[in-house]
Amino acid sequence: MIKKVCVYCSSSSKLNPVYYKAAERMGELFAEADMHLVFGGGKSGLMGTIADSLLQQGGKATGIIPGFMCDEGWQHKGLTDLKVVDTMHQRKAMMAEMADAAVALPGGIGTFDELFEIITWKQLGLFAKPVVILNTNNYFHHFIELLHVAASENFLRDEHRQIWKVVNTPEEVIPAIKNAVEWPDDARSFAAV
Template sequence: MKVCVYCASSSKVDTKYFEATKKLAKELARQDITIVYGGGSYGLMGCLADTALENGGKVIGILPRFMEKVEWGHKNLTELILVKDMHERKKLLIQDVDAVVALPGGCGTLEELSEVITLKRLGKFTKPIVILNTDNFYYHLRMLLEKMIAERFMRKEHGEIWQFVDNPEEVIPAIENAPHWDADAINFAAV
């Protein structure tokens, strides 16, 4: 199994986010689930990779070349794939994965998450999307998504595109129990 994890590169975030990241990384490694992530060595990205590797996990990083030039790339991954730009990175992050997990993050994480939600709405990505809502970090996003459905910018069925969980231990069960989604979603993508 292979899971894409979106997360922050900031090292200045509260320790609670690092603790949740470590728990998730340990569980993914324990379950022999390969992590595909942005390839960074700092912040939650570095914590995710380091913890998984320390626990025998496999970690594949996808990093744009311009980031490698400023030494943002992790040096000890199972595999580091260098790509041309952010667009290619996002495409490869979700290629052939079995799920996407979003940890707390900044605008890059939000952009990646928004894109994969859009792709799933259109039936171009059909795997589970799990949002780890550590300490209610994603409360406002959850409210916004619910408002989009309530105000009919999205259909009620689109609420099954994602699952919010509060604890790292809930991520794998959420992946395993996610509602079925397929390419036919394009048929009800419009409201």
């Protein structure tokens, strides 16, 4: 049963409104489904938007943030729980450890890093849970194309294309999580290409 969803997304406050609208809707949908948000703990950008939306609907949100970001005042102060860690590595590991699924909304280098890492962990059998990419405004088009090129050039197995599911609207995210292909326990046995 999916209860906690890790979300990777942007902390930028200068985005096209279409991205904020999708993040706001995602927060509403998670709250309606009684899904607990686990995210990077930021107060701005899509991070703040999804958290605020979910919390306004009575949902629960746990932020995980390195102390140096708190020193900068970047943390969201209205969360159900805020966990302060020492490093970015600890942050990512704790987010994955707490989650029953991972969802990527649009973001920058940090989001790409988190998404690539969770895909790698799934490939290696370290994270066997659903991974969903919300392709708002076709934002992840080139990212997805890169993954397909990697598979077509034999840097990934064809089976590895099932690691992630791409959807275009917030309404498709929860069904994609619930209907994700079950990842095999022996994923490591075919991790090598």
